[in-house]
Amino acid sequence: MRITFIGGGNMANAIIAGLIKQAAHRIHVVDPDAGKVERLRQEYDVSGGATLPDAFDIGDIVVLAVKPQHLRDLCLELEPRLNGALVISIAAGIRLDALCRWLGSKRVVRVMPNTPAMIGKGVSGLFASVGVSEDDRQDANTVMQAAGITLWLQNEQRIDDITAVSGSGPAYVFYFIESMIEAAQQTGFSEAEARRLVLATFEGAVELAKQSPLPVSALRTNVMSKGGTTERAIARFEAEGVKQAIIAGMLDCRDRSIEMGQQLSQD
Template sequence: MSQHPTLAFIGAGNMARAIIGGLVSNGYPAEKIRASAPTINKLDDLKALGLFTTQDNVEAMHSADVVILAVKPQMFKAVLLQLAATAAQTKPLFISVAAGITSSSINQWLGGNQAIVRCMPNTPALVKMGTNGLYANNSVTPEQRTQAEEILSATGLTLWVEDEELLHAVTAVSGSGPAYYFLFMEAMIAAGEKQGLSRDMATQLTLQTARGAAEMAIQSDVTPAVLRRRVSSPNGTTEQAILSFQANKLETLVEEAMQACAARSVAIAKELGDD
């Protein structure tokens, strides 16, 4: 970033650590980052990086330009009510990385009139290969949108949606998506073992194939559908596997799974929000 706003991370779990790690490794000054967590042991390694750390959320938020809310969804209301008085005075940009909690609920718990960006990240952020779906409420300025994008791009790709409801779809595609691929990898490894490969060999073949296929799709100027057709020779081995997947309605299974994921995201918003 051309300038380095002071950042406060409320919560120091995996996602907060992924963002902090990406920022610091990209040259963001550690002295411009604060972090809070209820237990000291979660803060020791962050303190070693040069961050200011505290068990007091309000102290962490003091003088922060941007506050990243990285606590569990079930804890959001209690934590934000604690921050509301300070938020009314300092008016930072709030970035939430919690699934399901709407910007209107966050705004209400913070006392109103707050600039809020919601982010739906995913776990590959831990290896700087994450995907972040972002939504900004009407109080977020263009400068703050840029700040949010620059902060979160430390973990990978950032994409904006202009309709908050679309974050449920983002959750279904990328937020929960890594688990879908892990399950498919599990199935391929198990099938390889049944065909006589050692577990280690089946694992290496599966993981490298997944990595290579993803990189091909990223670098290609054609769609995954075209790439699939290119490697599926008529009456060949790959075609037989694809035909088996299609006969067993793989596409329908994926669609139904993603619909179930999005529906659960909607339900969480209703269960935990005050809308």
């Protein structure tokens, strides 16, 4: 496939790294930051430059990987050059109707990825406009699977939902890791020891959850014994409303995603 990335930041870097392992794709990067382009050239042997190509071909794939506030102007600049190329947008918030309107095209896929894509462990939710064919879906899937797993969503509203779960989800996990590291240090472990212990604990717990047929609630109760140490910790979490705070925060995240989409998708 011939793929042009507009924007050479971390997410573009992550996807390119995966694509290079997949097959001999022809990859081009457009970014005004010459340093970013040069680093990508050296690391992945891709072509690149600061300006948009004069024209794309109907068989091309164009990945929009710029900040949402810059997307409208970029799309308007792309519109006369696009010539029916498939567009994949990984910019947060911008709705499909706005993208299609600005690009003058119905061949657009909207994606919500997350940062573990940077190590090939990402999760991406995808939703396609009405002009996207089954072959286009497969091509978009190929691009995003380079950075992790993909999930096609039934409607565009689900983009806001997946933002609250996996899009912003790594931050929730890092927050909990951060808290556990601080607690471990308060018990007397060094920062390095605390980090090692907590990260290994998370890694082991996640792997157990993946391999076990039991629901995670049962795995949790299996660690607890009546009147024991774990029960005391969970009792404090419950008393402090930790679970409800996490759920409420995720729903707030979804609401903010909806608000941002409404704001950023206006002409």
